Amino acid sequence: MEKFVKLSDTGIPLSIENIDTDQIIPARFLKATDKKGFGDNVFRDWRFHKDGSVNEEFILNNKKYEGAILVAGNNFGCGSSREHAAWALAGYGFRVIISSFFADIFKENALNNGILPIQINAKVLELLLQKIKNNPTTKLTIDLEEQELITPLGNIEFEINPYKKLCLLNGYDDIDFLVSKKKEIEAFEASL
Amino acid sequence: MMAKTLFDKVWDAHVVDRIENGPQILYIDKHLIHEVTSPQAFNELKERGIPVAHPEKIIATADHNTPTKDQHLPVKDILSRNQLKQLGENCKEHNITLYNLGHKYNGIVHVIAPELGITQPGLTMVCGDSHTSTHGAFGAIAFGIGTSQVAQVFASQCLLIQKPKSLRVHVNGKLKKGVLPKDVILYIISKLGTNSGTGYFCEYAGNVFEEMSMEGRMTVCNMSIEMGARGGMIAPDETTFEYIKGKEFAPKGIGLEEKITYWKTLKTDEEANFDKEFFLDAEDIAPMLTYGTNPGMGIKINETIPVENNDSFEQSLAYMNFQKGKKLINTPVNFVFIGSCTNSRIEDFRVAANYIKGKQKASNVNAWLVPGSQQVVKQIKEEGLQTIFEEAGFELRQPGCSACLAMNEDKIPEGEYCVSTSNRNFEGRQGQGARTILASPLVAAVTAIEGKIVDITKQLN
Numbered sequence: 001m002e003k004f005v006k007l008s009d010t011g012i013p014l015s016i017e018n019i020d021t022d023q024i025i026p027a028r029f030l031k032a033t034d035k036k037g038f039g040d041n042v043f044r045d046w047r048f049h050k051d052g053s054v055n056e057e058f059i060l061n062n063k064k065y066e067g068a069i070l071v072a073g074n075n076f077g078c079g080s081s082r083e084h085a086a087w088a089l090a091g092y093g094f095r096v097i098i099s100s101f102f103a104d105i106f107k108e109n110a111l112n113n114g115i116l117p118i119q120i121n122a123k124v125l126e127l128l129l130q131k132i133k134n135n136p137t138t139k140l141t142i143d144l145e146e147q148e149l150i151t152p153l154g155n156i157e158f159e160i161n162p163y164k165k166l167c168l169l170n171g172y173d174d175i176d177f178l179v180s181k182k183k184e185i186e187a188f189e190a191s192l
Numbered sequence: 193m194m195a196k197t198l199f200d201k202v203w204d205a206h207v208v209d210r211i212e213n214g215p216q217i218l219y220i221d222k223h224l225i226h227e228v229t230s231p232q233a234f235n236e237l238k239e240r241g242i243p244v245a246h247p248e249k250i251i252a253t254a255d256h257n258t259p260t261k262d263q264h265l266p267v268k269d270i271l272s273r274n275q276l277k278q279l280g281e282n283c284k285e286h287n288i289t290l291y292n293l294g295h296k297y298n299g300i301v302h303v304i305a306p307e308l309g310i311t312q313p314g315l316t317m318v319c320g321d322s323h324t325s326t327h328g329a330f331g332a333i334a335f336g337i338g339t340s341q342v343a344q345v346f347a348s349q350c351l352l353i354q355k356p357k358s359l360r361v362h363v364n365g366k367l368k369k370g371v372l373p374k375d376v377i378l379y380i381i382s383k384l385g386t387n388s389g390t391g392y393f394c395e396y397a398g399n400v401f402e403e404m405s406m407e408g409r410m411t412v413c414n415m416s417i418e419m420g421a422r423g424g425m426i427a428p429d430e431t432t433f434e435y436i437k438g439k440e441f442a443p444k445g446i447g448l449e450e451k452i453t454y455w456k457t458l459k460t461d462e463e464a465n466f467d468k469e470f471f472l473d474a475e476d477i478a479p480m481l482t483y484g485t486n487p488g489m490g491i492k493i494n495e496t497i498p499v500e501n502n503d504s505f506e507q508s509l510a511y512m513n514f515q516k517g518k519k520l521i522n523t524p525v526n527f528v529f530i531g532s533c534t535n536s537r538i539e540d541f542r543v544a545a546n547y548i549k550g551k552q553k554a555s556n557v558n559a560w561l562v563p564g565s566q567q568v569v570k571q572i573k574e575e576g577l578q579t580i581f582e583e584a585g586f587e588l589r590q591p592g593c594s595a596c597l598a599m600n601e602d603k604i605p606e607g608e609y610c611v612s613t614s615n616r617n618f619e620g621r622q623g624q625g626a627r628t629i630l631a632s633p634l635v636a637a638v639t640a641i642e643g644k645i646v647d648i649t650k651q652l653n
Contacts (some may be wrong), residue, residue: 015502016385017504027598031272032271035232036237078386078390079417081320094471104392109338145346161215161354163211174341174344175347181208181350183468188208
């Protein structure tokens, strides 16, 4: 897994609530057997019309907005457990998602793919979305070590599980960890 | 001893280790896999040179990406065919039981595991599919996981996971005529919202669930994820034990007696505390419909769409082409789908057949019936329901996830409404531009006969 320590970039304001993983990556793109290429189809049916032409009204197609930070409405990533959603967002180039609420499975999938989900207060999110919309060059800085999101509106502390923080900072993942716990697991199995 | 919830009892019995300030290591008893969310996990193991720890604890089926017609022929879609081939190869290489297309036990993962007796009270079960919550109907801890986590379970038979908070939803009272388990859960989600359960595991309690059949309980637990809850649970009781008895892989004889003695202890202690509790009244529930693009946007069949002023709500109604303050009654509907891991079991088809018998579907309607498994197909045939469906003009297909997520050819065309017994009404879920209205199998059957949405409460009372 790619390490995450610090990031400074502009963000893309996607102020829709309840964005489900079917929107992030529609089911018809789940037929691959590797993790490659999902970025091309992230938000496919919002980015493109059915005839394949670009939907100019969708924020990801607005050249004013760019960056590796996605700022999205409440309850991001609800619905299906498909990790393809995290692969698609990472493949497109996102490293951080900021929202006022994340669905459980998506959050775990994101963290397992080096994407940092940052949960902030709903009112602050509203202001941040407005700020970026009005001023696309708004710079945001994420300092994972300090658990701080630095914005022109002020510095916002965010929570992250200490274990997950360590994983991201070092690029470790859960498989490495669980394999190192083989003895404990075997002892548990023996007790069953 | 501290009072425990049903969830605590099962969870605590599976904790291998606790990491300070971190997640816990939870032991997994049963791992269900399918073709869509497993290939990258197998690749992950291969790249790291790690074997599958316990192939005997894994059950595989082909369901998400399979055709519901001509299953005896090679799958036409090349990508789908390749994905199914990979599943076959991976299972063979790792010695994992696979109920592939055409096998007598093949079907939707959340339909086959209970009907084969694999799902049992007190187990921990995972699958790379969010509707794994279904199995909680038996008093198991069952939840969906991502593909990285599928690889974790392959590698270690364990999962690193934070213990969720606890939530209990009580529904007590007498359900009205025509109100099915699907209506109960759609009602709960409409009241509580799509993210009320996020971070929680939910227990359903009250006489409504106690009196429900196992299949009804599965429908309820199945949709726990639609209010954000990782899983839902119902305490096992005589109904549960009766259902399990005699199933293919269920314990038998003295083994079963011993299990039942243990299973009887799996209920929430009276003094146990929940982080959050809700109390709902059964009398207030009516046949339900969704009008928007998430499962929380539900109303009683004869209610009007609420009037809310925010962008997301308006975008949702625009997608559905519905208006605030209006009813859905008389909306013409050209597609009806009875199927999915929510409602594709024999009781669902009995309800539909009972209403349809002697009637004809409306000429504008395409009515697809997709059973959850080969065993359900067999039951449908044995009980004579197939004849009823065919005489009424309904199309009975072969098992699979089908139009619930439209990964195969079973897609609803752009702009069309589909009254569907599935679990998600997200934009494009049933096909690009398709408009999904979630409902019970009864409401779906009535819609197919009428060709439009009608107020069935008038027919029933």
